[in-house]
Amino acid sequence: MDLTYSDADQAFRAEVRAWLEEHLTGRWAALKGLGGAGRDHEAHEERVAWNRLLAEHGWTCLGWPEEHGGRGLSLVQQVIFHEEYARADAPGRVNHLGEELLGPTLIAFGTPEQQARFLPRIVAVEELWAQGYSEPDAGSDLANVQTKARLVGDEWVIDGQKVWTSNAHLSQWAFVVCRTVPGSTRHHGLSFLLVPLEQDGVEIRPIEQLTGGSEFNEVFFTGARTAADLVVGEPGGGWQVAMALLGFERGVSVLGQVVGFARELDGVVGLARETGAIDDPVLRDRLAALKVELEVMRFQALRGLASDDPGGASVFKLVWAGWHRRLGEVAMDVAGAAGLTSLPGSPESPYELDRWQRLFLFSRADTIYGGSDEVQRNILAERVLGLPKEARG
Numbered sequence: 001m002d003l004t005y006s007d008a009d010q011a012f013r014a015e016v017r018a019w020l021e022e023h024l025t026g027r028w029a030a031l032k033g034l035g036g037a038g039r040d041h042e043a044h045e046e047r048v049a050w051n052r053l054l055a056e057h058g059w060t061c062l063g064w065p066e067e068h069g070g071r072g073l074s075l076v077q078q079v080i081f082h083e084e085y086a087r088a089d090a091p092g093r094v095n096h097l098g099e100e101l102l103g104p105t106l107i108a109f110g111t112p113e114q115q116a117r118f119l120p121r122i123v124a125v126e127e128l129w130a131q132g133y134s135e136p137d138a139g140s141d142l143a144n145v146q147t148k149a150r151l152v153g154d155e156w157v158i159d160g161q162k163v164w165t166s167n168a169h170l171s172q173w174a175f176v177v178c179r180t181v182p183g184s185t186r187h188h189g190l191s192f193l194l195v196p197l198e199q200d201g202v203e204i205r206p207i208e209q210l211t212g213g214s215e216f217n218e219v220f221f222t223g224a225r226t227a228a229d230l231v232v233g234e235p236g237g238g239w240q241v242a243m244a245l246l247g248f249e250r251g252v253s254v255l256g257q258v259v260g261f262a263r264e265l266d267g268v269v270g271l272a273r274e275t276g277a278i279d280d281p282v283l284r285d286r287l288a289a290l291k292v293e294l295e296v297m298r299f300q301a302l303r304g305l306a307s308d309d310p311g312g313a314s315v316f317k318l319v320w321a322g323w324h325r326r327l328g329e330v331a332m333d334v335a336g337a338a339g340l341t342s343l344p345g346s347p348e349s350p351y352e353l354d355r356w357q358r359l360f361l362f363s364r365a366d367t368i369y370g371g372s373d374e375v376q377r378n379i380l381a382e383r384v385l386g387l388p389k390e391a392r393g
Contacts, residue, residue, distance in 0.1 A: 013080045020088040035092025041213040047091045051125045061099050061123045069123040086259035098122040098129040102175050105245045109233045130168040132176030143186040149178035154228045158221040168204050168217040181236050192238035194230040210361045258298045268331045277334045286330050311384035314376040321366040328360035
């Protein structure tokens with residue numbers, strides 16, 4: 001990938017930076033830094049309003065084709081936006097699953113009617129989406145999905161359970177992988193359905209996390225319904241659609257993620273200076289190693305976006321997840337004894353964590369969600385190195 005920026009790219013960076021500086025003021029200034037990983041509960045309604053402001057000014061769905069409501073920006077310019085957004089410490093965006101995952105999937109596989117119904121509302125942040133993939137016995141092993149859907153008249157009727165469903169309690173819709181061919185097994189006979197969550201046949205139970213929030217949910221479908229034409233791709237061919245969506249997941253927003261990591265690392269270094277831990281040569285060496293690894297990670301992400309390497313996404317997931325966990329561990333070592341005590345809680349929560357405790361606790365899950373380390377290594381072994389498939393019981 002050419003890492004030089006054209007004059008047009010530099011002008012675009014200046015445009016993004018100026019807009020954020022102008023608008024992250026007044027009522028919006030209080031949202032800075034809110035809504036990061038493990039903190040999706042923070043100021044949700046206010047962040048929805050902020051995201052709708054972004055939409056009004058054309059800052060959503062930047063890479064989508066113009067005919068679908070996007071701006072058709074280049075890969076480099078999309079990267080620039082996400083980098084500047086992270087550098088401005090702008091609030092966590094609420095529309096990632098719709099904008100970065102479902103939208104591109106509908107553009108690739110959806111019918112014109114599905115595109116006309118859903119894409120404009122994603123662009124405008126009028127409807128939020130959840131991902132109905134994982135189940136109690138089908139987490140990393142997605143092909144073991146047991147949630148069933150049957151076609152009754154002009155509707156799909158859905159029965160089953162999903163779990164670890166991010167922000168389902170805040171979403172209006174979910175894209176749900178269901179088994180629609182009786183007697184089918186593994187990746188055969190699955191369908192990719194678009195399901196409204198605000199109906200009697202859907203029960204959503206938030207899962208309380210160590211970090212105090214409830215980003216994840218259990219979702220129970222008991223005779224839930226969705227229209228027959230809200231299947232993306234062919235009925236029974238949902239595996240291809242589901243896998244394509246996961247490919248979109250490793251999009252340009254990862255570069256903004258790297259910038260966010262840099263802000264966290266700078267914060268830990270600042271904490272080390274305050275506590276005096278920076279004078280410990282071992283801790284100082286660990287911080288320096290994290291800095292070097294982060295620079296390598298950024299170039300790895302850029303290379304992955306610019307290539308068709310089938311293992312690039314898995315390598316990057318392994319790298320950033322392990323790095324982030326180590327950052328959380330170093331943060332606790334820098335905090336010392338203070339990291340072992342929490343602040344007084346509230347009636348809603350028995351304790352209140354500081355940012356470093358939350359970083360440490362939430363980053364323990366980094367190597368599990370979004371495809372566990374074991375799954376990523378299997379993908380690399382089987383699809384890239386051509387090794388025999390893992391034996392299944």
